[in-house]
Amino acid sequence: EPEVTQTPSHQVTQMGQEVILRCVPISNHLYFYWYRQILGQKVEFLVSFYNNEISEKSEIFDDQFSVERPDGSNFTLKIRSTKLEDSAMYFCASSERGKQFFGPGTRLTVL
Amino acid sequence: QQQVKQSPQSLIVQKGGISIINCAYENTAFDYFPWYQQFPGKGPALLIAIRPDVSEKKEGRFTISFNKSAKQFSLHIMDSQPGDSATYFCAASIGAGNNRKLIWGLGTSLAVNP
Numbered sequence A: 001e002p003e004v005t006q007t008p009s010h011q012v013t014q015m016g017q018e019v020i021l022r023c024v025p026i027s028n029h030l031y032f033y034w035y036r037q038i039l040g041q042k043v044e045f046l047v048s049f050y051n052n053e054i055s056e057k058s059e060i061f062d063d064q065f066s067v068e069r070p071d072g073s074n075f076t077l078k079i080r081s082t083k084l085e086d087s088a089m090y091f092c093a094s095s096e097r098g099k100q101f102f103g104p105g106t107r108l109t110v111l
Numbered sequence B: 001q002q003q004v005k006q007s008p009q010s011l012i013v014q015k016g017g018i019s020i021i022n023c024a025y026e027n028t029a030f031d032y033f034p035w036y037q038q039f040p041g042k043g044p045a046l047l048i049a050i051r052p053d054v055s056e057k058k059e060g061r062f063t064i065s066f067n068k069s070a071k072q073f074s075l076h077i078m079d080s081q082p083g084d085s086a087t088y089f090c091a092a093s094i095g096a097g098n099n100r101k102l103i104w105g106l107g108t109s110l111a112v113n114p
Helices: none
Strands: A005-007 A010-012 A019-026 A031-037 A043-050 A055-058 A065-068 A075-079 A087-095 A099-104 A108-110 B005-009 B010-014 B019-025 B032-036 B047-052 B056-059 B060-067 B072-077 B086-096 B097-102 B107-113
Touching: A005 A087, A010 A019, A010 B056, A019 A087, A019 A108, A031 B097, A043 A065, A043 A075, A043 B086, A043 B097, A055 B097, A075 A087, A099 B032, B005 B086, B010 B097, B019 B086, B019 B097, B019 B107, B032 B060, B047 B056, B047 B060, B047 B072, B072 B086
Parallel strands: A010 A108, B010 B107
Antiparallel strands: A005 A019, A019 A075, A031 A043, A031 A087, A043 A055, A065 A075, A087 A099, A087 A108, B005 B019, B019 B072, B032 B047, B032 B086, B056 B060, B060 B072, B086 B097, B086 B107
């Protein structure tokens, strides 16, 4: 069964460094999303992406964040200058007919 | 108000019992209500979903009950099994067509005792 994959599973970085989280959505899906979950808190929507552009973004998704689909298979989330409060689990999702399928997540730890 | 409130935060049920998790929302523009199941170390997996034009949806041992007037919906797990032990999230979806963002509840940690 096709699934969304994410790499790395765990990323540790220093505050102020740039990180790129990678996702491979399910191949025939057209809509892509990033969500994050700070430990003990709700899953929060960050951004949706369709047809090579952002469809919607939350107030969390400020100028430090960007997304890209650099080729036909990958979907990336870049955080330019990480802050301590960016430490969270980041989930990528892709959707078909409104149903969203999630990857296993990348745990980002900012020191 | 774009919130989804979920309760209880944790639940312990005996094997064979019924697990019930409740969610409430405010925004009447929500038009799709999925439930996700998450095991440790895994991403959320879509379990079952409902639209507000029906009051109940059943898939195997999992049933969603939906009360549009009360703006509440719940997940019932019949004949709960130890393998059902996981975190369950309700969510509500808003958006046009296939492009939808999910607004999530806080999650319920379910433990089913053998």
